[in-house]
Amino acid sequence: MLSASNKRLFAAWIVLSAITAAYLWIDHSADDHGTPVASTSATVGAIVLALVKVRIIMREFMEVRHAPRLLCRLTDLWVVLMAAGMLGMYFAGKAVA
Amino acid sequence: MRPVNGERIILWTLPAAAVLWVAAFFLFPGFLPPMSPRSSADEVASFYRENTARVRYSMIVFNWFCVALIPILMLVVERMRGMAHRTPVLRYCMIGCAGAAPIAFLTASVFWLLAAFRPERAPELTQLYNDLAWITLTCGVPFLVAQSLFLAVAIHLDRQETPVFRTWIAHFNVAVAVALVPAGFAGLAHNGVFAWDGFLSFWVRNSAIALWIIVMSVVLARALPRDGAAAEATA
Amino acid sequence: MTTTQAPPTEAAKARRVPGQPDMWVLVLVESLIFTSYFGVYLFYRAQHEAAFLQEQAHLDLWLGIVDTIVLLTSSWSVARCVQNARAGRYPAAVRDACVTAALGLLFLALKIAEWAGHITAGHTLTSGEFFTHYFFLTVIHAVHLLIGLVVVGIVVRQLADPRRRDQQVVETCATYWHTVDFLWVLIFALLYVAR
Amino acid sequence: MRPFARGENPKRELWLMWFAVLAFYQLYTVVFFVLTRTQPPGSPSYTAAEVPGWFASHHDGLLVGLALIFVLGGLSATSIALITYTIRRMSVSRAFAYSYLILYSVSAVPGFLFICVALTAGAMRPERDPRLQQWLYDLGFLSFSGTMGVFLVGSLVWMAAILLDRNRVFPKWFGYLNLCNAVTEVVVAPAWIFDRGVFAWNGLIAWWINVVVFGIYTGVFINLLRNVIIREDFGTGPLPDLPPRRARRHTAAAEVA
Numbered sequence: 001m002l003s004a005s006n007k008r009l010f011a012a013w014i015v016l017s018a019i020t021a022a023y024l025w026i027d028h029s030a031d032d033h034g035t036p037v038a039s040t041s042a043t044v045g046a047i048v049l050a051l052v053k054v055r056i057i058m059r060e061f062m063e064v065r066h067a068p069r070l071l072c073r074l075t076d077l078w079v080v081l082m083a084a085g086m087l088g089m090y091f092a093g094k095a096v097a
Numbered sequence: 098m099r100p101v102n103g104e105r106i107i108l109w110t111l112p113a114a115a116v117l118w119v120a121a122f123f124l125f126p127g128f129l130p131p132m133s134p135r136s137s138a139d140e141v142a143s144f145y146r147e148n149t150a151r152v153r154y155s156m157i158v159f160n161w162f163c164v165a166l167i168p169i170l171m172l173v174v175e176r177m178r179g180m181a182h183r184t185p186v187l188r189y190c191m192i193g194c195a196g197a198a199p200i201a202f203l204t205a206s207v208f209w210l211l212a213a214f215r216p217e218r219a220p221e222l223t224q225l226y227n228d229l230a231w232i233t234l235t236c237g238v239p240f241l242v243a244q245s246l247f248l249a250v251a252i253h254l255d256r257q258e259t260p261v262f263r264t265w266i267a268h269f270n271v272a273v274a275v276a277l278v279p280a281g282f283a284g285l286a287h288n289g290v291f292a293w294d295g296f297l298s299f300w301v302r303n304s305a306i307a308l309w310i311i312v313m314s315v316v317l318a319r320a321l322p323r324d325g326a327a328a329e330a331t332a
Numbered sequence: 333m334t335t336t337q338a339p340p341t342e343a344a345k346a347r348r349v350p351g352q353p354d355m356w357v358l359v360l361v362e363s364l365i366f367t368s369y370f371g372v373y374l375f376y377r378a379q380h381e382a383a384f385l386q387e388q389a390h391l392d393l394w395l396g397i398v399d400t401i402v403l404l405t406s407s408w409s410v411a412r413c414v415q416n417a418r419a420g421r422y423p424a425a426v427r428d429a430c431v432t433a434a435l436g437l438l439f440l441a442l443k444i445a446e447w448a449g450h451i452t453a454g455h456t457l458t459s460g461e462f463f464t465h466y467f468f469l470t471v472i473h474a475v476h477l478l479i480g481l482v483v484v485g486i487v488v489r490q491l492a493d494p495r496r497r498d499q500q501v502v503e504t505c506a507t508y509w510h511t512v513d514f515l516w517v518l519i520f521a522l523l524y525v526a527r
Numbered sequence: 528m529r530p531f532a533r534g535e536n537p538k539r540e541l542w543l544m545w546f547a548v549l550a551f552y553q554l555y556t557v558v559f560f561v562l563t564r565t566q567p568p569g570s571p572s573y574t575a576a577e578v579p580g581w582f583a584s585h586h587d588g589l590l591v592g593l594a595l596i597f598v599l600g601g602l603s604a605t606s607i608a609l610i611t612y613t614i615r616r617m618s619v620s621r622a623f624a625y626s627y628l629i630l631y632s633v634s635a636v637p638g639f640l641f642i643c644v645a646l647t648a649g650a651m652r653p654e655r656d657p658r659l660q661q662w663l664y665d666l667g668f669l670s671f672s673g674t675m676g677v678f679l680v681g682s683l684v685w686m687a688a689i690l691l692d693r694n695r696v697f698p699k700w701f702g703y704l705n706l707c708n709a710v711t712e713v714v715v716a717p718a719w720i721f722d723r724g725v726f727a728w729n730g731l732i733a734w735w736i737n738v739v740v741f742g743i744y745t746g747v748f749i750n751l752l753r754n755v756i757i758r759e760d761f762g763t764g765p766l767p768d769l770p771p772r773r774a775r776r777h778t779a780a781a782e783v784a
Contacts, residue, residue: 005415013408020400023525027393030527036389038381039527043374050521054514061411062510063350063503071349071356078360082367082518089371093378134651183537183761185615186544189608193632194601200636204644221656225663228648236597236647237640243601254540281597284590284647354700361707365740372731458720468717468726475713479706 012060019053040094047086055079104175104321107168111314114165117158124155125209131294132231134287141227142220145213152213156206163202166310170195173248173313176262176320180255187251194244201237205230235283235293241306242281245274266316276305350414351503359511362476366515369472370522373465377526380461385527387462390455392446396524399442400517406435407513410484410506417491417502425502426491432509433484436477443474469519473512480512541612541756547605548749554599562592565646567734568668572723575657578664582649589650593643600639607631610748613755614685616766617692626684634677641670672728673719675712682709694765697751708744711737 023046030042058064058075065072122128126148136144145152170191177188208230212223252260252267279290279297290296349356377384413428447470450456450463457467483505490496536542559566569581582589607628614624645667649660682705689702717726718733725731758766 006412009408009411009415013404016404017401020397020404020520023397023521024393026525036385036527038385042525042527046521046525046527047518050518053517057407057510057514057517061407061513062507063411063414067349071353074356074360078363082363082370085367085371086374086522090374090378093375096375097379097381182540184540184612186540186605186608186612189611189628190544190604192628193604193607193635196629196632197601197604197635197640200633201640204636221659224652225648225655225659228651229644232644232647232651233640236594236644239597239600239640240604240635241601242598243604246601247604250543256535278598282594284594284597284651287651352699354698354703357700358703358706361704362710365707365711365736368736369732372725372736376725457717461724464717464721464724464726468714468732472710472714475710 012056016053019049051079051083107172111169114162117162121155121158124151126151131299133294134292138220138224141224145216145223149213149216156209160206164199166199167195172317177251179261181257187247190247194240198240205234231293235280235298238277238280242274242277245270273305273309276301351500351507355504355507384462387460391524393524395446396520400520402435402439403513403516406432407510410509414503414506422491429484429487436481466523473516473519476512480509483508538756544605544609547602551602558592558595562588564588568729571727575661578661579657582653586650589646593647596643603635609752613696614688617688617696618694619688619691623684623688630677630681637670638674642667668728675715679709679712696755696766701751711740
């Protein structure tokens with residue numbers, strides 16, 4: 001059992017690192033031949049990927065997976081709140097500009 | 098019973114400090130009569146140019162000894178231990194005020210000393226220091242008001258056969274607090290009784306502080322031997 | 333305080349908040365506070381995209397990725413520490429906690445090197461709006477990391493001394509460290525990758 | 528402590544303090560947000576020419592409101608005293624309690640007396656050189672917002688005491704909330720550097736977010752202090768739980784009878 005959960009932690013770490021590496025690809029594809037250009041999709045993608053990582057950290061590393069349902073719901077709600085807060089402010093800024 | 102050794106010495110530092118305060122008060126050229134908030138910048142600047150030495154020496158003395166009130170307040174706090182209170186919260190209130198009130202005096206003395214440090218500077222700057230000093234000294238009463246009120250409440254709640262302080266001392270403290278209140282409003286007036294040279298904000302306020310010190314020192318002096326005797330009796 | 337020495341059964345694990353439930357107040361409140369900082373940053377970034385991009389070009393994405401991996405690894409290590417402690421393998425747990433602290437220090441060293449590089453290149457807190465946010469967010473995160481090092485120190489002290497071992501405290505401290513980790517994940521995405 | 532006269536509520540001093548705390552924070556809010564309108568703060572980006580206009584438009588409110596603080600500001604000692612008492616009730620060294628007492632007593636002078644003195648001096652002489660008025664304006668707002676260390680260390684002292692305490696005086700989550708409050712004090716620091724934008728003394732980050740956190744923190748601790756007073760049994764061991772609401776009303780009625 002313990003080695004299974006150890007493997008699970010390792011898998012989580014691999015996934016998190018892989019997502020981190022995926023940022024390189026976002027970075028590459030967003031740039032116009034090396035010169036950075038503004039890109040809504042890159043920004044939104046970066047935020048969403050980061051929140052996916054946050055949720056994995058909470059579920060796996062922080063053991064929310066095993067926690068009472070209330071905490072599971074609460075942390076998921078929080079991920080949604082953070083997404084809403086950040087994307088909301090981002091698009092509000094866009095609208096103002 | 099806690100040891101009371103040395104409390105009498107602390108009490109006797111009060112007359113010494115009081116003499117120095119009174120000396121500073123009379124030496125400072127701007128108290129008799131108090132400087133007017135209506136003076137122009139040039140008048141204020143020339144006042145500091147003409148009286149540089151007396152401002153400096155009086156305020157140095159005040160700077161040295163304005164915090165000398167703290168040990169006396171701590172004597173009051175120690176007496177409050179004997180009160181029939183369930184909790185020490187009122188003592189904590191007194192300690193909190195005792196830390197803050199003399200610092201207001203200290204700040205005022207710093208502004209006066211700064212004003213007199215370079216009297217030849219632009220008159221407007223001297224006037225600024227002068228304003229800050231007078232406002233800090235006159236309006237800086239919140240902790241004095243609060244400490245009188247806390248003491249009054251503490252005496253009121255001290256319901257035992259031989260209370261530490263008699264009831265009239267509570268009333269006296271409330272009266273002192275009331276007398277200090279108008280000084281807080283000194284910013285509102287350039288002349289009249291509320292102005293910082295006015296009857297209420299200057300004369301009543303400073304008399305109230307002086308009276309509080311005198312009355313409380315007599316009261317403390319009376320309270321001391323009783324505790325000393327009690328200490329001997331229990332020992 | 334509950335001290336869990338033996339590995340708990342699957343059923344007992346199924347319904348348990350790791351560590352003090354109270355710690356989650358800090359996790360949730362700090363996430364909200366940071367979200368508000370991120371929101372402010374994104375709001376202004378969206379309005380001045382060109383200026384932000386120009387300054388952002390001075391950041392090194394690779395350094396950010398290394399930082400992130402270092403911190404993710406430290407988080408992984410502290411998660412293993414919790415499991416080892418739960419299983420009663422204390423020497424292994426202490427080793428994991430020390431690895432966590434070492435990786436935390438490495439992260440801090442990398443950050444200081446990065447700051448020093450920017451400052452010598454003339455990019456300081458006051459040199460432009462992007463760098464203001466960059467320094468603000470990274471420094472406030474570093475403050476949390478420093479607190480985290482104290483927290484990991486508490487874990488080591490708890491685990492090293494048999495009389496102090498307290499699984500709940502270990503789990504509470506681990507929760508704090510993971511919070512520092514996931515806040516960095518967000519900061520990394522916003523500062524280094526957002527366009 | 529001395530034996531108590533019968534029929535007197537042994538918690539009267541604590542309740543007195545608690546209501547004074549409540550009154551003080553109400554007064555504070557009314558004075559700074561309504562009367563003087565110094566919260567939200569004036570803009571740090573005003574030029575010297577603009578500051579006299581600010582003083583002119585706030586003139587009466589400033590003088591009356593700050594005078595109220597000059598008279599009643601000493602009530603702040605009650606919250607310090609009550610919190611010091613609750614820390615003393617914990618199973619930790621009294622050094623924590625006394626540190627809290629001194630930290631917050633000291634903070635009163637730079638924390639709210641300086642702004643009162645500086646802005647009163649500014650409002651009293653509207654004809655003063657605008658550059659000097661700006662100097663007073665800066666002194667007022669920066670001393671008020673920028674007194675950070677005492678609140679930072681004070682919150683940490685309180686946090687440490689709560690987390691170490693085994694008498695359950697405060698819930699542990701409030702200890703963690705203290706850490707959140709301490710960190711927002713760190714965030715005020717840029718107010719000393721920026722005169723415009725989100726990090727300035729009236730900025731979104733350095734002021735608005737902080738004031739929300741501090742407001743929640745204050746509301747929470749006033750409420751928790753009330754619970755501590757209800758639970759207080761004047762012993763030295765763990766505090767009992769909060770009695771259920773109905774029982775509380777019942778005992779209150781019995782006490783009155």
